[in-house]
Amino acid sequence: MIRISIDAMGGDHGPEVTLPSLIRVAERRPDVHFVIYGDEKVVRPVLDGLPNLRKISEFIHCDVVVRMDDKPSQALRQGRWKSSMWRAIEAVKTGDADACISAGNTGALMAMSKFCLRTMADIERPAIAAIWPTIRGESIVLDVGATIGADAQQLVDFAILGAAMANALFDIERPTVGLLNVGVEEIKGQEEVKEAGRMLREANLNTMQYHGFVEGDDIGKGSVDVVVTEGFAGNIALKSAEGTARQIAEYLRQAMSRTLLARIGYFLAQEAFERLREKMDVRKINGGVFLGLKGIVVKSHGGADEEGFAAAVELGYEMVRSGVFDRTRSTLDLYHSRNPAMVAGRAVSSA
CATH class of the missing domain: 3.40.718.10 (Isopropylmalate Dehydrogenase)
Structure with missing residues (x-):
């Protein structure tokens, strides 16, 4: 139960x-x-x-x-x-x-x-993670609003949290993880994002595959299983996607009812349109998890x-x-055991 x-x-x-x-x-x-x-x-x-x-x-x-x-x-x-x-x-x-x-x-x-x-131990700030429908299936995007602005270590934490969630919910052994950026080239983006990318490459965790930088259009493509960003950009991306889904649905409704021929076409392709409506229904993906x-x-x-x-x-x-919680805890323990200097640095800064 x-x-x-x-x-x-x-x-x-x-x-x-x-x-x-x-x-x-x-x-x-x-x-x-x-x-x-x-x-x-x-x-x-x-x-x-x-x-x-x-x-x-x-x-x-x-x-x-x-x-x-x-x-x-x-x-x-x-x-x-x-x-x-x-x-x-x-x-x-x-x-x-x-x-x-x-x-x-x-x-x-x-x-x-x-x-x-x-x-959780060694997590400074939680993130809100959302499940995102993509061309390939589903991805996880975080943070979508909990932390406005994030340093490199917090972005790494979000990557670990998101990968553990993808591992548990999607049953993917090593989820692919990407950092949302203004370009895929390593020289682009804010210093915090570039530093987080370096840290994830060097960590080489066996619980995830670090893909590199991804851009906004990669979210819908499903280029990676987990997209990591800070809460300001993540929340805007989420709300923009939801608004776009409603906009397209309204465009289709208007187009299908405009003429008699369009209504006949809608009737003949009704099954296909129902499947499209299911895919674009933002209610089906409602819910943000506090990781x-x-x-x-x-x-x-x-x-x-x-x-x-x-x-x-x-x-x-x-x-x-x-069992997301247990998988997350074990992944965090693995990362922090490999990076004791980071843990010590946080302890000093918090003191």
Whole structure:
């Protein structure tokens, strides 16, 4: 049985979306159990209308709700111990849940997750990792918003974290890893990116294959299994890709309904268009994993519908089932054992 804690109050829609989505997950993952946290006055009426969900879940009332516009520091001060978001995260720390899912305030969720769960040893900052559809299948892109600006060692950490996630989720023995850059030539790019490339080449880890630099168009091509960047560029790339998918879908809808001949063509090629729609449905890839923490936390888009939130929950489920945490820990241990000077340098700088 895989137990998942749910912040039912998070997102733009709250329990009206988060709770019905769990039924979809349970239909596909019969070994799942939910621990739901939220305001009883809001959650109970929705939960009472979902008898099948009540059978596979338990509900815990929380007095405080973290709002979408709360500052992270404010949410941490006011929401600690009592909020649905904190309690859902804390359940992972105490072992009452294997993973936490929330569609709430991203900054607050990250701040609470770092404070409650702490980062893995020798990881300075966690990263948000997203699964990205590509021509070849799927890739992992990180960071997509947790760390704005990153030094070379943090980029190396992200590469290790992303490779471990790809190894577990995609069952790839040695995932290929690329650093996002403005060109593939070694002389191009910021010094932090060039230094990270040198460090990854010299590390020569047997848990990944360092590909080199990749450009923005390589993400969609699936040139590598893991694309590493800092959070500013990663978040822009993610939002641009989602917007482009919606833009193309709207262009197709308009084109297919413009004339009678176009509508006939759509009818004849309906199966192909349905497959295209499935590929371009951003709801199917909803969910960003907070990598580098001592526990699994997944952030859903705040505006996700039932299918989108269900995708985020299933991502958390797969993270648990595939043993990502243990694989990440062993990969980090291997790298740091080969680079004791780096570990010592961090200890000195933090002191």
